[in-house]
Amino acid sequence: MHTTTDILLALFIVYVAAQVGAEIAQRLRFPAVVGEIAAGAVIGPSVLGWVHVSEPLEMLSEIGAVLLLFAVGLETRVGDLKRVGKAATLVGVSGVIFPFVMGALWARYAGFETPKAMFIAAAFVATSAGITARVLQEMGVLNRTESRVILGAAVIDDILAMLLLGVVTALQGGGSVNVVGLLLVLAQAVAFIVVITLFGTTFMRKSSMLLESPINPLSPLTLSLALTLGLAAAAAHLGLAAIIGAFLAGMIAAESQQRHTLERQIQAIMSFLVPFFFVVTGAKVDLSQLAGLPALGMLAMVTLLAVVSKLIGCGLGALSLGRKSALIVGVGMVPRGEVGIIVASLGLAAGVFTGMTYAVIIAMSLITSIIAPPVLSALLAGMPKEEASPLDEETSHLIPVEETGHHGQRHRRKE
Amino acid sequence: MHTTTDILLALFIVYVAAQVGAEIAQRLRFPAVVGEIAAGAVIGPSVLGWVHVSEPLEMLSEIGAVLLLFAVGLETRVGDLKRVGKAATLVGVSGVIFPFVMGALWARYAGFETPKAMFIAAAFVATSAGITARVLQEMGVLNRTESRVILGAAVIDDILAMLLLGVVTALQGGGSVNVVGLLLVLAQAVAFIVVITLFGTTFMRKSSMLLESPINPLSPLTLSLALTLGLAAAAAHLGLAAIIGAFLAGMIAAESQQRHTLERQIQAIMSFLVPFFFVVTGAKVDLSQLAGLPALGMLAMVTLLAVVSKLIGCGLGALSLGRKSALIVGVGMVPRGEVGIIVASLGLAAGVFTGMTYAVIIAMSLITSIIAPPVLSALLAGMPKEEASPLDEETSHLIPVEETGHHGQRHRRKE
Numbered sequence: 001m002h003t004t005t006d007i008l009l010a011l012f013i014v015y016v017a018a019q020v021g022a023e024i025a026q027r028l029r030f031p032a033v034v035g036e037i038a039a040g041a042v043i044g045p046s047v048l049g050w051v052h053v054s055e056p057l058e059m060l061s062e063i064g065a066v067l068l069l070f071a072v073g074l075e076t077r078v079g080d081l082k083r084v085g086k087a088a089t090l091v092g093v094s095g096v097i098f099p100f101v102m103g104a105l106w107a108r109y110a111g112f113e114t115p116k117a118m119f120i121a122a123a124f125v126a127t128s129a130g131i132t133a134r135v136l137q138e139m140g141v142l143n144r145t146e147s148r149v150i151l152g153a154a155v156i157d158d159i160l161a162m163l164l165l166g167v168v169t170a171l172q173g174g175g176s177v178n179v180v181g182l183l184l185v186l187a188q189a190v191a192f193i194v195v196i197t198l199f200g201t202t203f204m205r206k207s208s209m210l211l212e213s214p215i216n217p218l219s220p221l222t223l224s225l226a227l228t229l230g231l232a233a234a235a236a237h238l239g240l241a242a243i244i245g246a247f248l249a250g251m252i253a254a255e256s257q258q259r260h261t262l263e264r265q266i267q268a269i270m271s272f273l274v275p276f277f278f279v280v281t282g283a284k285v286d287l288s289q290l291a292g293l294p295a296l297g298m299l300a301m302v303t304l305l306a307v308v309s310k311l312i313g314c315g316l317g318a319l320s321l322g323r324k325s326a327l328i329v330g331v332g333m334v335p336r337g338e339v340g341i342i343v344a345s346l347g348l349a350a351g352v353f354t355g356m357t358y359a360v361i362i363a364m365s366l367i368t369s370i371i372a373p374p375v376l377s378a379l380l381a382g383m384p385k386e387e388a389s390p391l392d393e394e395t396s397h398l399i400p401v402e403e404t405g406h407h408g409q410r411h412r413r414k415e
Numbered sequence: 416m417h418t419t420t421d422i423l424l425a426l427f428i429v430y431v432a433a434q435v436g437a438e439i440a441q442r443l444r445f446p447a448v449v450g451e452i453a454a455g456a457v458i459g460p461s462v463l464g465w466v467h468v469s470e471p472l473e474m475l476s477e478i479g480a481v482l483l484l485f486a487v488g489l490e491t492r493v494g495d496l497k498r499v500g501k502a503a504t505l506v507g508v509s510g511v512i513f514p515f516v517m518g519a520l521w522a523r524y525a526g527f528e529t530p531k532a533m534f535i536a537a538a539f540v541a542t543s544a545g546i547t548a549r550v551l552q553e554m555g556v557l558n559r560t561e562s563r564v565i566l567g568a569a570v571i572d573d574i575l576a577m578l579l580l581g582v583v584t585a586l587q588g589g590g591s592v593n594v595v596g597l598l599l600v601l602a603q604a605v606a607f608i609v610v611i612t613l614f615g616t617t618f619m620r621k622s623s624m625l626l627e628s629p630i631n632p633l634s635p636l637t638l639s640l641a642l643t644l645g646l647a648a649a650a651a652h653l654g655l656a657a658i659i660g661a662f663l664a665g666m667i668a669a670e671s672q673q674r675h676t677l678e679r680q681i682q683a684i685m686s687f688l689v690p691f692f693f694v695v696t697g698a699k700v701d702l703s704q705l706a707g708l709p710a711l712g713m714l715a716m717v718t719l720l721a722v723v724s725k726l727i728g729c730g731l732g733a734l735s736l737g738r739k740s741a742l743i744v745g746v747g748m749v750p751r752g753e754v755g756i757i758v759a760s761l762g763l764a765a766g767v768f769t770g771m772t773y774a775v776i777i778a779m780s781l782i783t784s785i786i787a788p789p790v791l792s793a794l795l796a797g798m799p800k801e802e803a804s805p806l807d808e809e810t811s812h813l814i815p816v817e818e819t820g821h822h823g824q825r826h827r828r829k830e
Binding site for chain 1: 418419420422423424426427430431434470471474475477478481634636637640641644645647648651652657679680681683684686687764
């Protein structure tokens with residue numbers, strides 16, 4: 001058992017490190033999350049050794065990840081998903097297939113067994129909608145066609161990545177790939193997601209009605225938090241990632257009439273808990289693992305693959321918009337951010353890969369999140385901020401504008 | 416180590432139990448906190464056994480208590496304290512002395528050693544401002560003189576109780592009472608509180624200025640949370656209760672210009688984390704400890720003492736307001752609520768007393784919180800809602816009205 005003083009001191013150090021890291025990153029025009037993870041690596045065992053990742057810290061980190069994905073889900077409306085245009089769908093799907101296949105082929109070639117190779121490939125897949133949306137917002141170009149396609153595709157991408165993550169997680173149990181097993185796992189994941197999403201919408205509408213009754217003053221916030229913990233536990237129990245459950249809870253809560261109140265409240269909770277996730281993530285990176293030539297070689301290869309596979313996959317999907325627009329879309333989809341990091345944490349926790357692979361995937365997620373924003377800014381510079389678009393009707397509901405964030409930083413800017 | 420599924424499931428059960436308990440309590444017109452603690456006792460080992468208090472749950476509970484006391488501090492302005500009228504001061508001080516002396520004498524007589532007897536007596540002292548304020552608010556009588564005196568006295572009471580708690584906690588180290596040691600501990604506690612409060616105010620004003628600079632977009636929320644964790648850790652390190660540090664952090668944050676934004680944000684965070692504190696508190700009560708005749712006798716005695724000592728202490732202090740008003744003030748100060756419970760948790764954690772004493776103090780805190788509201792309602796029924804008062808100027812800054820709460824429930828009513 002740890003003493004109260006030890007625990008509170010660790011929480012204090014982690015929280016302050018997160019804020020200092022975020023602040024430095026923002027001043028250097030990097031996403032805040034980059035600074036938080038770097039802060040974790042600095043205060044963790046591999047540099048200063050101020051904080052060791054104990055069970056209570058792990059739990060806070062897990063809760064942080066769950067809340068983060070809940071918030072991402074909260075930006076995703078089932079109704080909007082149905083209205084997503086062809087371009088966004090094409091970009092989203094092709095932006096999952098290319099990185100996954102290229103990642104899996106490389107990992108298999110690099111000597112990983114097929115289930116592990118698929119897990120590693122899953123980290124290549126997801127796009128961090130938050131980082132790109134924030135860049136688009138800061139550039140004032142959220143109304144451009146490219147921005148809408150990126151945001152729409154990122155949503156599809158996230159869902160496919162979640163599904164894929166569930167499948168590859170469940171696959172780690174058995175050593176060999178078994179098509180029937182794969183289909184069963186897939187069916188289970190799809191059934192869970194579809195059933196929860198459909199019934200959840202109905203449930204949330206009923207709850208909204210209850211809320212208006214003065215006898216039953218349950219708040220949307222407490223209902224949503226209970227739902228999030230429940231679906232996260234259920235997803236974990238089914239062998240899916242807990243964050244998939246949290247993401248579904250977010251999509252369900254997005255149907256609530258009190259969605260905007262909820263977003264403000266969740267942002268406050270997140271600004272307390274999400275930093276623990278990123279700092280603990282960073283503290284788990286053993287920097288010495290990246291020191292050798294093999295690790296640096298692997299990092300260069302993995303990062304190159306991650307960038308190229310997204311550029312090709314998403315760029316091809318967006319080719320109908322013109323070449324420059326396709327390039328913008330491709331670059332916008334490059335950041336892996338927190339989703340890649342979550343996959344890496346799950347892989348480490350499940351014993352799927354070693355410290356070096358974990359360190360490489362975290363570093364790749366960071367590097368893609370760091371290099372994409374300046375390139376995107378350069379490509380967008382001087383372009384008109386708005387543009388009449390044939391996709392308007394299809395995707396205009398998809399733009400979360402100010403609320404795309406999954407983090408407390410947005411708060412800071414606003415206040 | 417616990418698996419992710421186990422931890423998330425435990426969090427889900429605890430959180431849902433808290434909401435169900437709070438809802439049932441509110442429908443029965445009891446404070447929500449009573450329902451949350453009862454829910455903890457039901458799902459805990461002594462009844463259903465659905466949840467066991469593991470280290471991660473303990474930590475969440477500790478964080479919940481820290482946030483709760485931060486919020487109580489946030490309602491307390493140093494400037495307002497200076498303007499508190501004579502009546503409130505008299506009621507506050509006399510309402511601390513009577514219960515502490517009577518409690519300590521009884522506990523000493525009941526066979527506890529002096530340091531332990533003083534610790535038990537500390538649980539007799541504090542008033543739960545939240546419960547009474549909520550009753551006054553629901554009755555629409557917050558502008559009456561009695562209400563203002565109660566709220567002002569509760570603030571003084573809380574500070575004296577915090578100080579006392581720090582002293583008795585530090586005293587548990589040595590077995591015997593040593594006047595020099597006692598004075599040193601007192602001096603240390605007072606110095607910590609005074610220095611932190613004075614410098615804190617200045618610090619917060621500087622931070623507020625920084626906030627307006629666009630280069631440094633640190634938010635009041637993250638600064639306050641960091642301050643809370645830091646002062647809680649510092650207080651714990653000094654041998655004081657961690658919650659004293661959190662309370663001071665709240666008083667400092669109350670000086671911030673963004674106080675109201677902060678209150679809204681903290682309420683959202685609290686509605687997620689504070690229930691863990693109350694449910695875990697309830698889960699630690701071993702109901703079988705209350706089964707025997709000695710325990711029930713002790714409970715009856717302790718509850719009687721707790722009620723009578725506050726009625727006499729506060730009633731005497733408020734006698735200048737007239738006899739009926741003095742009675743109202745006395746009854747309003749009876750609920751021990753969460754502060755008594757926090758003292759009991761600290762006593763159990765420090766090994767100061769056994770399961771039976773813990774169960775008795777928790778039960779006493781609950782019973783006083785349950786019996787006072789209906790009596791207070793009955794005494795106030797039919798009285799005019801407002802009243803010109805000679806204390807207006809002195810105490811009008813002290814009334815937190817809607818914000819007195821330390822809990823998510825208020826939220827629910829509003830939405």
